Amino acid sequence: MILDTEATTRGTTEAPDRRQALRSAADLYSLLRSYCRRAGRLDLALLVADRSRRAAEDADDVIRRAAAAWNLGHCLLSQQDGSEAAIGIARAGIAALDEAPPSIHRTAMTGALELVHVTADTQRRRWWQARARLETCVFGLADEAGEGNVMRTVFGPANTRLHVLSLEVLAGEGARGLRLGSKVDVRSLPSRERQFTFLLDMARGYCQRREDPAALAHLLELERISAEDMIRNSAATDAVTVLLDRARPAGRPQAEALAQRLGLV
Structure with a gap:
């Protein structure tokens, strides 16, 4: 699939067709990031996340650029001492979304990138900053976006509550986390x-x-x-x-x- 996709992007010269080929490349490398992470190849996950970013930028696709930032941010969160860099990637992705017209896709991608920031704060034990970002920003975006799976980020109210659960468990507030977790029906998550x-x-x-x-x-x-x-x-x-x-x-x-x-x- 990688060889076919790369050959297609190189061999396509007409602007609309080339843009679509680059979008497909960005989507493929986005999926590969998840696969490589699950296979324990964090080095390859970082490589394909960067390729997804490059393809999204060449396609001049704002939503896919945000998705690439989300993927790259998660790769950095898996690296030791990568949380600060992940925050930078997330903030840059959110800023780039200002170019996109208002839509559910823009709202969902903004929320997903905000959750990268929340996760980075959690990793650095900045419990109150993470909680504040959830309360002042992410919950509202989740309600606005609704349940969905824009660019395979699974952003929505249920996924946001799962991040709250992770935060509270890591903060040692197991009882509070369990109360929140008991209200989530994960069977609805894709x-x-x-x-x-x-x-x-x-x-x-x-x-x-x-x-x-x-x-x-x-x-x-x-x-x-x-x-x-x-x-x-x-x-x-x-x-x-x-x-x-x-x-x-x-x-x-x-x-x-x-x-x-x-x-x-």
Whole structure:
């Protein structure tokens, strides 16, 4: 697909057709960013995110440029000490959206990029700044955009609440995060990745509360969705290890069996 797409963009000279080819290239590299990240190739994820940005810029497509900034921002969030650079990319993407006419796509992409900023603040333990940005900016954009999947960002009210859950769990406010998480129906989300993240955050919240049966139930559901992703996710394996270390006799067989399936024991 990459070879065919690159050959098409090089071989197309008519302006409308070339622009469409470049849009397709931007979309392809955007999808590849997610695939490479899930495959554990963060180096390739960064490479294809940059190619998506280049194709979107050559196509002069403002929405796809914003999507490319969103993808690149998430790549940087996966890098050690990449949060500051991710904020810069997100702010630049939001500023570029001023060129786009008002639309649901513009609103959704603005909100998605604001969530990159929220995630970066969360990673840097700037809990209050992240909460303030959610309250003053993101919730309003989510309500305006509604549930959707513009440029595969899954931005909307439900996804925004999942970011709040992640924030509160990381801030050590597991009880507050669980209250918010219990109001989210992740079955409506068109992203298996976001469903995975939700279940993981719920499991971590219950671990913080030492409500181990509930944590184990969410981890087992996590395994059902994607055992392969679970094995590669350090937060998931850490949660399993915590449960195994303090498992009571009634819950130990299930915890041990899960740890064995994941290769932790």
